[in-house]
Amino acid sequence: xxxxxxxxxxxxxxxxxxxxxxxxxxxxxxxxxxxxxxxxxxxxxxxxxxxxxxxxxxxxxxxxxxxxxxxxxxxxxxxxxxxxxxxxxxxxxxxxxxxxxxxxxxxxxxxxxxxxxxxxxxxxxxxxxxxxxxxxxxxxxxxxxxxxxxxxxxxxxxxxxxxxxxxxxxxxxxxxxxxxxxxxxxxxxxxxxxxxxxxxxxxxxxxxxxxxxxxxxxxxxxxxxxxxxxxxxxxxxxxxxxxxxxxxxxxxxxxxxxxxxxxxxxxxxxxxxxxxxxxxxxxxxxxxxxxxxxxxxxxxxxxxx
Numbered sequence: 001x002x003x004x005x006x007x008x009x010x011x012x013x014x015x016x017x018x019x020x021x022x023x024x025x026x027x028x029x030x031x032x033x034x035x036x037x038x039x040x041x042x043x044x045x046x047x048x049x050x051x052x053x054x055x056x057x058x059x060x061x062x063x064x065x066x067x068x069x070x071x072x073x074x075x076x077x078x079x080x081x082x083x084x085x086x087x088x089x090x091x092x093x094x095x096x097x098x099x100x101x102x103x104x105x106x107x108x109x110x111x112x113x114x115x116x117x118x119x120x121x122x123x124x125x126x127x128x129x130x131x132x133x134x135x136x137x138x139x140x141x142x143x144x145x146x147x148x149x150x151x152x153x154x155x156x157x158x159x160x161x162x163x164x165x166x167x168x169x170x171x172x173x174x175x176x177x178x179x180x181x182x183x184x185x186x187x188x189x190x191x192x193x194x195x196x197x198x199x200x201x202x203x204x205x206x207x208x209x210x211x212x213x214x215x216x217x218x219x220x221x222x223x224x225x226x227x228x229x230x231x232x233x234x235x236x237x238x239x240x241x242x243x244x245x246x247x248x249x250x251x252x253x254x255x256x257x258x259x260x261x262x263x264x265x266x267x268x269x270x271x272x273x274x275x276x277x278x279x280x281x282x283x284x285x286x287x288x289x290x291x292x293x294x295x296x297x298x299x300x301x302x303x304x305x
Contacts, residue, residue: 011078014071015121017157060158068156075121083118086111128154129205133218140221141168144228169228171270175237188233195229220269220284227270230263240271250278
């Protein structure tokens with residue numbers, strides 16, 4: 001039983017810290033209210049604090065990032081597996097209680113707490129995703145490292161101040177350097193799959209809670225971030241040649257892409273993000289078809305027709 005409790009506490013470590021911090025902040029605000037009221041009545045002004053003092057201790061920032069990174073990894077598997085099991089358990093036990101005319105037992109209190117924590121983390125996830133959508137919409141050239149650092153810090157339990165000055169990156173000749181010899185590892189692939197899922201979730205939340213027009217606006221910056229993150233994860237060098245031929249195009253244009261790997265097409269959005277048409281708007285890549293994905297796919301071509 002002790003092992004089960006330890007396992008559940010570890011699963012919900014970040015939301016538990018978040019709830020505890022919220023309660024502590026509320027109690028501190030409540031207890032300090034008489035003092036602040038007295039100061040206002042007596043006309044005492046508080047000494048202005050500089051930005052460094054407002055940031056808080058560095059170790060809290062590190063703890064916030066670590067817990068946010070942990071939540072970034074464990075959140076979806078936990079919420080959509082354990083959360084589903086707990087919900088099913090509560091529904092089944094309540095139906096059995098109604099059938100046998102019994103009152104709900106005390107054993108339902110703990111699953112109910114877990115269910116409340118699950119819904120709270122889902123709500124927190126939605127707010128965080130909408131914040132990240134707006135951050136990238138207003139900063140489309142944001143560096144992928146900074147984007148995901150902000151994302152993970154916002155998932156942490158403590159207050160986090162979003163930087164005013166943000167590092168940007170251009171597709172015109174970049175290199176994510178690697179230290180040491182190149183190694184074959186599945187870790188970058190797994191990391192990139194997780195990052196892809198999170199980027200997709202942000203776009204879907206923008207579509208669901210803000211609307212189609214907003215989702216169309218944030219899609220291209222997120223598709224570009226998708227390519228930037230791939231380059232960062234694999235430590236690649238990226239160079240564009242001949243892009244000046246695409247500047248100031250008029251009318252509607254069809255771009256034909258060719259790629260040597262299954263991941264090259266991801267880079268199209270980032271590679272064209274600096275191009276400006278004659279109308280001064282950017283190139284919005286929309287794939288019509290891909291021969292190797294559709295016509296050469298036996299499942300789609302032969303089975304689905």
